[in-house]
Amino acid sequence: MSLEETLQQAIAHHQAGELGEAITLYRALPAETSSSAGVANLLAIALDQTGDAAGAETALAEVFSAGTDDVEALSNYLALLLRRGAVRDGLEVLSQLAALGADDPSLWQQTADAARAQGGAVDALAVADHGISRHGDSAGLHLLRATALLATPEPEAALNAFRRVRLIRPDLPEAENDLGGLALGISDNDGAARHFRAATILRPQFADAFANLALALTACGHLENAATTARTAVKIEPLSLQALAVAGEIEAKRGDPGMAATLFRRAVLSDPGSAQALNNFASGQKDLADIDGARTAFERARTIDPTLAVVHRNLGMLLADVAEMTGARAAYDRAIALTPNDIGLRVKAAFAFSTITGSRAEIDVIRARLIEELEQLSASGAKLSDPVREVGLTNFYLAYHGLNDREIQARIANIYLDLCPALDFTAPHCTHPKDIAGRRLRVGFMSRYFHSHSVRFISEGIVTGLDQEKFEVVVISNRSEDEVALFPDGQRADQHVVFAEDLWATQAQVAALELDVLIYGDIGMEPMTYFLGFSRLAPVQCVLQGHPVTTGLLPIDYFICSDLQELPEADEHYTEAVVRLADIPVCYQPLAEPAAVTRADYDLPADAHLYFCPQTLFKFHPDFDPILGDILARDPKALILLLAEPTPYRMDQLMARLDQSIGDTARIRWVPRQSADRYYGLLQLCEVMLDTPHFCGGNTTIQALGLGVPPVTLAGEFVRGRMTIGWLRAIEMDEELAAKTPKQFADIAVRLATDPEWRAEIVKKIEARKSELFEQTAFIRELERFLLAAHAAALSGQTRLRWLERKTG
Template identity: 25%
Template sequence: MDAHFPNTGNLEEAEKTYQKILQTEPTSPEALQNLAVIYYLTQRYQEAKELLVNGIQENALNARGYYTLGLVLEELGNPGLAAQAYKDAIALDESWSDAYNNLGNIYLSVGNIERAEEIFWQGILADPDQFGSYVNMGNVLVLRCQIDEAMEAYETALQLKPGDEEILQNLEIVRELKKEPEEALLYAGNYFYKHQRYQETIEIFTKFLEHQKGEENLYEALAQSYQKLEEYEKAIKTYQKAIRLYPKVAELYLGLIGVLGETGNPHEVIEIAETASKIFPKQILFKFIYHLTLPIIYNNYQEIEYYRTRYSEELTNFIKKTPLKTEEDKQNALAGISQHSNFFLAAQGYNDLDLQKQYGNWVHQIVAGNYPQWVQPRKMPPVGENGKIRIGYVSGCFWGHTVGKLSLGWVRHHNPEKFEIYCYYLNTRRDEYTETFKKHSHKFSENFTDIETLAQEILADNLHILTYIDIGQQAQITPLAAMRLAPVQCTTWAHPETSGLPTIDYFLSSELMEPANPQQHYSEQVVLLPNLGISYAKPVLPQPTKTRADFQLRNDGVVYLCCQTFHKYLPQYDGVFAAIAQRVPQAQFVFIARPNTAIAERFKQRIKRAFANYNLNADNYCVILPKLNQDDYWNLNLISNIYLDSFGWSGGHTTLEALACNLPVVTYPGELMRGRHSYGILKRLNLTSLIAKEKADYIEIAVRLGTDTLWKNNILERLKTNENLLWDDLKPIKTLEKFYERLVTN
C-alpha cells in the first residue's frame, strides 16, 4: 500500500465503517477519501472517481484525495485528467514526491521528456531521500544519451534503497550502453519513435547511420518518421535505400507502396506491387495492391474512367486467379482481404452496386472457406428476463472522427429500459467521444488482437441485432461483416456506400438524403429513417481567438470555406471555383490540406489549370491551409462567409458544423445518397433556395451570397429560426428502435 494511504486494515469492515459515516456526514473529508482509497485498492475505479469528484464539488479533498484521484484516472485511461489531479495534489502539498513522480511519468509516457525532467527535478528538490525520483531521472538521462549522468542517478537511488532489483538492472543496462554508445542511440531513437517524436527519431537514427549500417527495422522507422512529418521524398529515398540493402524484406516494399499511395502515385504503386508479388509469391497482399489500387486524387476526368475500368477488369481477373482449394489458399486470401480496403471506389462518383456485390460475394466466399461455422443463418434468440433487446455496434471510429460524430446519437439516445447496447471498438484512439460511447453502452469492448477473438466475443454476447456502423472505413471490418454473427445485421449511412455483402440485411439511411430510387444503389434492404436519420448534438463553439490574417485571408475578402478532404473534389468541377471568382473579385476559397500536403499540391496544380482557363491566377483566390486542430478549425468556420459543398460526395458533419457557425451552405445534390447529405440538411431547415438544380445554378447561388448582403442576411435569419430542427432530433432514434423491435418480436 502507498505510504500516503492509511492502514485500512480489513477492507470490507473499513468500507462499511466509512459508508456509515458518510450517511450522517456526507462531506467528511477523512471518510470520503478513505472510502475512495478502498474502492481504488479493490479496483472499483469508476466508483472511486465518482466519490472523489463529489468531494471536489464539496471542497472536501486534500492533497491525498487529489493524489488518489490521479491514480484512479490513470487506471481509467485518462492520463490528461490524472496529470491535473497530481498538479492539484502538489499545489496543496509541495513535498509530495510520489505525485511528482507520477506526473513526470505521464509526461514521459507521451514522449515529453523535457517536461518530465523538469518535474522529476522538482520531486528531488521536494524530497531528496526519495529513491524513485532518481530512478526516473536516470531514465530521462538515458533517453538523452547522457550515460554517465544516468549512471550517477541510478547509483544515488541504489544508495537510498540498497539491493533494489530494478535499480540494479538499470545500472547493468547503462554500463553496457557506456561500452557501446551506438546502442544508446538506438535505445533513445526507439523510445522517441514509439512516442511519435518523429523529428528526434530522425536526428538520432541519422546520427547512428553515420557510423554503421542499421537493421531493416531501423530504416523502416526512419522512413515512417519522415512520412509522418510529410517529408515524402526523404521517406521514399529511405525505403529505396533499405530495399537495396535488404531486398528480401517484404515490409520495406509495403512501406514504400504506402508512401507512394499516400502521395498520389498510383502508377508507381502498381509497378512496385507487381515486382514485389514476384519476389514474394505467397504474400497475397501485393496482388491485392497490384490488381485493386485506386488513386486518392485524379488529375482529370479521363483518369477516373481509366482507373474505374481497370478496377472492374482486374477485380474479375483477380477473383478468377485466386485459388481457394487448400487451407493455405484460404488463409492467404483471408490475410489479403483483412488488409485491403476499396474505400476510394466511392469517391469516383458512380453507382458501385455491381462492383461492390462482386467484391462482397468474393469476400464472403473467402470467409466461409475459413470459418464455415460462422456464416450459417442464426435463429433469433428470445428476449432475456429483463425484457431488453441486445443491439451491437461495431466500428473503429468511436472517437471524434466523422463517423463517430454522426453515429453517437444512436447509442446516446437509445432507451435503456428496452435495449442493451454492446459496442465493439476496433481502434486504440480514445477521446471524450470514446468515453461518451462507453458511458452509454451496457458493454464496451476494445483492444482486440484479431477478428477471430472479436467474432467469438460477439457470438458469446448472443445479440439480437448487429449493426456495422461503417463498413469500408477499416479493412478488417469487411471480413468480420461477411460473417453471420447475429440473426439480423445492418450497416449505416455513416459510410454512404453499399457493402455488397450477402450477410448485411439492412442499410440504415435518411429519408431526406436518399433519391427517389434508393434501392437501385444497395445490396441491402434500405431503411429510410426520418429526417437526417441521426441525432446530432449541437456543437459547443469556442470563443473566437484567431483573425483572418492567421489564416492568410484578407479582411475585405469574401471567404468561401471548402473544407472537404481532397478525394471528394472531382476534377470535372474545378471550373466552378474559377467561375465564381470571375464574378466575385474579392472571393477567397480556403481549402485544408487533407489528407496531406502531397495530395494538396496535386490539387493545387489542378486548380491552377482550371483558373487559367478563365484567365485568372489561382494564387490570387485560393488558399490551402495545413491541417488544423479542432479549435483552429472552429475559428476558420467563424471567420468565413459562405460554405461551398463538394460535388458527388457531400459534406456531412462538416456541413452541420458550418451551419452551427452561422454559415450559409451551397450544395448541388448528386444522384447518389453520398452526394446528398447537405441537400437533406438544407431540406430539414427549409432552406431550399441554397440547393442548386444544376452546376450553373450552384455558381449563381454562391455568387449571390457573396454579393447580395440583404439576401444573405435573410437566409441567415431563417437559419437561426430553424436551426434547432437539426440538433438532438429524437424522431430517427424512436423509429430505429421500433424497427429493431419489429425485427426481434415478429
C-alpha cells in the same frame, strides 16, 4: 641447408609473423617430401593469413587430389571450401575424413550450416542426415536437421525433429527457441511463448530468445509484458538488430512512436549497412509523420539491398498513404516481382490508383482495371489467410467516383470470398435466434472511430439515446471505455468490449457476445470492420452512414438513412435493404464556441469574398472544376479557400488539374488545418461554404448551419452526395441553397457573396431553425421501433424488412 633445416627456418619466420619469408621457404621445399601434406597445410595457413584464400585453397587441393591422409590438412581444406560456399566440394573432403574415422560431428555441423547459408535447405538436410547416420547422438546435428526442415513444406517433420533434439539434450536452449519459432509460424502463440520462455531459462543471456518471446507475447495480446521482455533483450545485447527491431515494433504498437524511432535509429547506427535496420527506421519515421525522412530511409535500404521485398512493399504503402499512387504502384510491382506469391501485395497494387482523377473517362478506366486485376487473381486459385493483415485496406476511394457502387462493391466482395472462404462465417447463435421475451434486445455498436472522428458524431446520439430499459447496449471499440467516453457522466453502456487487433480473434470475440443486433458505425473506412462484415455475427446487422455507400456485403441486412436524404429509386443503390427513417439518423451535440478571430488572424484580405470548401481533397470530382471556374469568373473579389493536407502530393495533383481545367488558379488559396474553435472562427468569416458534388459534406454542413454560415450544394444521385440537402430539407432551406444544376450552384454562391441583403435574409432563416438540427431524438424512437421489428422478422426467417415511416405534422 637440409630440407629439415629449411622447414624449421620457414616455421620460425611464420611464428615471428614474417609471412612473406615463410611462404617463400615453404614453396622451396620439394612436393615429394614425406611431410608434403603438412608443408602444404602450413603454406595454406600462411597464405590465408595474408588474405590469399584462393592460394591457400589451391595448395591444399593438390594434396587432396594426391589422396593424403593428413587429417589437419583435410580439415583446413574443408574449412576453406565451406567459407567460399563450395558445399559439394566440401562434402568430398568430409567423406575422405569419414573414411579416416576423423569426421567429428562439428565438421558435419559446419558443412550443414554452410549448405543452409547458401539457401539449399535440401542439401543442408542431406548433410545433416548423413552426419546423423555416423553420429546418431549428436544433438547439434539433430538441431541442424530440424532447422533445415523448417525451410521445407514439412512442419510436422520439423516438429518431430525438434522433439528428438529435446530427447537427446533437454537443456539445449537453441532447440526451445526454434520450437518456439515453429509454433509462432502456425499461430500457436501460447505454445511459442512457452518454448521461448524455456529457452531464456536455460540461457538467461539468450537475447534472441527474449526478443522472440516478446513477439509471442505481443501475438497473445500481452503488450506490456512484451515490452518489458523486449527491453531485456536489448539490455543483454544492446547492438542486436533483432532485439532493437522487436523492441521498436512493440513500442510503436504501444503508441510510443518516439521511443520506437529511437530504437530503430540505434539499430541503424549499430549497422548502417543493414537494409532491414533502415527499413525499420523508415517505418518509425513514418509513424512520426516524417514522410520525407521515411521515404529517404526506404530508398537507402532499397539501394543497399534491392532484393529485400519488404522494403519495396513498405515504400509502396508509404507512397499510397500520401496519394503518390504512381510511385506506390511501381514499388508494389517491384515487391511482387520478388515475392510473386504474396497475394495481399497484389491486391494492394490493384488498389493503387489515383485519388485525384482527371476525368470521368479516367474513372471508368480505373474501375475496369481494378476489377480485371482482382478477377484474374481470383481465377488463379490464389488464397488469402488473413485479409486484414495481408491486404490491410478497403474499397474506400471508389465511393468518390460519383457512380452507382452497388455492382462493383458486390463483385469485390465475391472476389474476397473466393480468395478467403473463411470470411463466410456464421456465429452459432444466429442459426436459431432467441426470442426476447422477458429480456432486453441486445444491441452491439461497433467502430474503430468512436473517438474524436466524424463517425463518433454520427453514432454517439444513437448509442447513448437508446432506451436502456428496453435495449441492452454493448459498445465494441478498439479503445477503452475511458478513451471512448461516449456517454455523459452518470451513464454507461451495459458492456464495453475492446476488440482484438486480429480478424479471426475479433470474429470469435463478437460472435461470443451473442448479440441480437449488430450496428456498425461505418463499413469501408478501415479493414477490420469491412472484413468482419462478411460474417453473420447477429441475426440483424445494420450499418450507419459513417461511410455513406453500400457495403456490397450480403450479411449486412440494413443501411440506416433518412427519407429526407434518399431518392425514391435509392433501393437500386444498395445491396442492403434501405431503412428510410423520417428524420436524419444523427443526434448532434451543440457546437463549441468559435474563436474570436479576424481575417487578419488567417492572413486573409479584408475586402475579399471568401468561398470556403473545407472538404478532403479526394472529394474534388472533376465535375466540380467548372463550377469553381464559373465562380471565379463571375466574382472578381472571389477567394476560394481549400484545406491544406499534411503532405503536398494530393494538393499538387489537384492544382495541376485545376490549372488545366480552369486556367487561372491565383485566387485559390490553401489554409492550414485548424483546431475546432479556430476552424469555426474561420468558417464564420466566410460568405459562403461550398459543398462538393457527388460526395458532399456531412459534419461540415451541420457545423456551417450551426454557425449561421450558408452552404451551397448540388445534390447528387446517391446518399453520399445528398447529406447536405437532407439537412437543408430538415429546416426547409433546400429551395434557397440546394442547386439543381452546376450553373445554379454558381448563381447561389456568387449571390450569397455579392448580395449582402439577400445573404442576411438567408442567415436569419438559418438562425431561426438551426436549433432543430441539434440534440434531436425523435429518430431514435423510430429506430427503436425498427430494431424491434427487424429482430421479430429475423425470428420468423425474414432478413430484409421494408421500412418507411412518413413524417407527419
